[in-house]
Amino acid sequence: MSTHFENINPMGISLVPSKQKAVIEHLMQFYLYDFTEFLDIDVSNLGSFAPYPGLDEYWVKRETRFPYLMTYLGKPAGFALVDRMDDRTEADFYLSEFFVMKKYRRCGLGSWASHQLFDRLSGRWKVTQVSTNKPAQAFWRKTIGAYTNYQYEERVDSERGNPSQYFTSK
Template sequence: MAEVNLMELGIELVPKEQKQTISRLMQFYLYDFTRYLDLEVDRDGGFPEYPGLEAYWNSGNNKFAYLFTVDGHIAGFALVDRLLRNLEGQYYMTEFFVMQKYRRSGVGTWAAHRLFDMFPGDWKVSQIRANTPARNFWHRVIGSYTHGEFKERFNPKQGNPSQYFSTLSINRIKK
């Protein structure tokens, strides 16, 4: 796979008229999670609708759906929530998905860093406990963004890890 600096990368907010794109990509995302969760397809071969997806176009200014592109081709998506009156942070990376073809190319790191830049404040990013590749990815991505300045805590019930950090105190050199 080509390195990220040789690709034309894009990130765009998904308008309501294109919400079906996220819904379709969610099928691939959920397929990836069958390694970690007991998910089954229905009789038509599809995974269940992602709960609350419609809210990303109906909740005002608190939920954001983004597409990532590489050379004009869809490469993944992110769902970001603005948390109101939450002690765990101001922003939550609710879901983050990079198509298999673009993994390990720098696209995911680029997209995550772009989103952190777009939403300055206190962030929370979580993973399913058994999803070691995701946890390693986020440690690397958040670690490089914050120069290692993040905390990790585990949910007392499920044991899922979450990383907490602030983008406000980051003194980064913009490229």
């Protein structure tokens, strides 16, 4: 007797309702911890990072801010914060933050989730990485390349040296 369970995707991504905002706030601590490898940020005397600036706007400005939670087998595994750009001359959407917990990296969740985001919010995208975060740069070049068949443009910010990829989603 054959079952159809092998076809069930263990990955999920969905907009986070305000009543679940704390999940993103908690995951943000791990994200900021990971960033200590690339940026000079410290915890407070209480041992936690400062709240992410403007995080509440993702639940107040729902027409221009999109907080997504990634799950793996129903458990929180990461998040994405997407902004609709105020000035649309550069792009329609900006991927402000993107985080996958280390446990769930290299299983395809990040690529799958980013492709889901690009499909759900069709338009012109800008994705930026910190200049010192070489693993993120490699991930986004590969992921956006696969999504666009390598039809994207990369520009480097002359002041900070941060690379950004520009492309149009389907």
